[in-house]
Every structure is written in C-alpha cells, then in structure tokens.
Amino acid sequence: MDHKALNDIPVERLFAVAESQLECSRAPYSGFRVGAALWSDGQIFPGCNVENSSYGLTLCAERSAVMHWASAGSPGRPEAIVVVARQPDGSVATAMPCGACRQVLSDLPDSRHLQVCTGTPSEFSIISLAELLPHAFGPEDLNSKEG
Ligand code: THU
Numbered sequence: 208m209d210h211k212a213l214n215d216i217p218v219e220r221l222f223a224v225a226e227s228q229l230e231c232s233r234a235p236y237s238g239f240r241v242g243a244a245l246w247s248d249g250q251i252f253p254g255c256n257v258e259n260s261s262y263g264l265t266l267c268a269e270r271s272a273v274m275h276w277a278s279a280g281s282p283g284r285p286e287a288i289v290v291v292a293r294q295p296d297g298s299v300a301t302a303m304p305c306g307a308c309r310q311v312l313s314d315l316p317d318s319r320h321l322q323v324c325t326g327t328p329s330e331f332s333i334i335s336l337a338e339l340l341p342h343a344f345g346p347e348d349l350n351s352k353e354g
Contacts, residue, residue, distance in 0.1 A: 218287070221244040221246055227242065234256055239295060244289045245273065247286060253275060254273070254274070268302075269308040270308055273311055273312065284316045285312075285315050285321055287323075288304075288322075290302050303323075303325055304339065312340075321335065
C-alpha cells in the first residue's frame with residue numbers, strides 16, 4: 208500500500224461510491240459484480256459493469272465510469288480510479304482493469320499518472336496506468352509520419 212500517492216484524493220469516499228455501484232451492477236451472466244469510481248476535477252464519476260446477452264457487448268465498470276465522466280463534459284484530468292468487485296457468492300474479489308479498459312483509460316488526458324486502486328478500503332493496492340499498460344498505443348501513433 209502506498210497511500211502517499213493518493214495525497215488530496217478522498218480515497219474513502221471513492222471506495223464508498225465504488226462499493227455502492229456493486230448494487231447497480233448488471234451481471235446476470237457471470238454473477239461477478241464490479242463497481243468503479245473515477246476522480247476528476249474534484250468530482251466522483253461512478254461506474255458499474257453492464258452485461259449483455261450477447262456476451263461480447265458487456266461494458267466493464269471502469270469504462271462505464273469513463274463514459275459517465277465524458278457525458279459530464281470531460282471535466283478536469285482523471286487522477287484516480289477505484290475498482291471493487293464481488294464474486295457471485297458475494298465475497299470480495301480483486302479486479303484489475305482488463306486489457307480493453309486499460310486501453311480506454313490510456314486515452315484519458317495525462318493518463319500515465321492515473322492511479323488505479325483495487326482492493327478494500329482497509330487494504331488496497333495502487334498502481335499507475337503507466338505500470339499497467341507500458342508501451343501503450345496512443346493518439347500520437349496516429350500522427351506518425353513513418354511508414
Ligand atoms: N469486469 C469489469 O467490469 N472490469 C474489469 O476490469 C474486469 C471484468 C466485468 C466484466 C464482466 O461483466 C465481469 O466482470 C466478468 O468478466
């Protein structure tokens with residue numbers, strides 16, 4: 208645990224919002240509930256996983272939070288995202304953002320510094336997006352003059 212990295216970020220409030228999102232989670236197929244809370248511009252943007260009967264259309268909690276932030280006008284620079292999860296039996300699970308979510312988070316402004324927090328309010332890990340997705344594809348690649 209490296210709480211120092213979360214200076215000025217109300218991590219307990221973020222955990223409370225992420226945990227409340229577990230109730231909103233729509234996970235009838237996997238039973239695996241995920242809640243997220245994105246911190247940007249002094250505001251909290253919640254998200255939950257939304258599964259679909261066409262399984263591949265499922266939206267993860269992290270991307271749900273990003274969409275919530277975008278639909279509010281993309282305020283500020285997202286500084287942290289808290290992710291919590293529950294197994295189908297209700298027990299606590301650890302959920303690291305999946306590969307697709309890492310890529311979506313990576314396109315956020317200044318995303319290398321985004322702090323990703325997973326675990327419980329009393330015991331969580333913090334890892335930067337730079338560590339989670341090194342050598343990421345990004346907007347700068349689209350402007351490449353090579354090739
Ligand atoms: N899920 C998330 O919401 N976030 C992740 O980072 C990993 C997976 C969801 C997708 C699906 O609804 C369920 O967890 C099982 O994969």
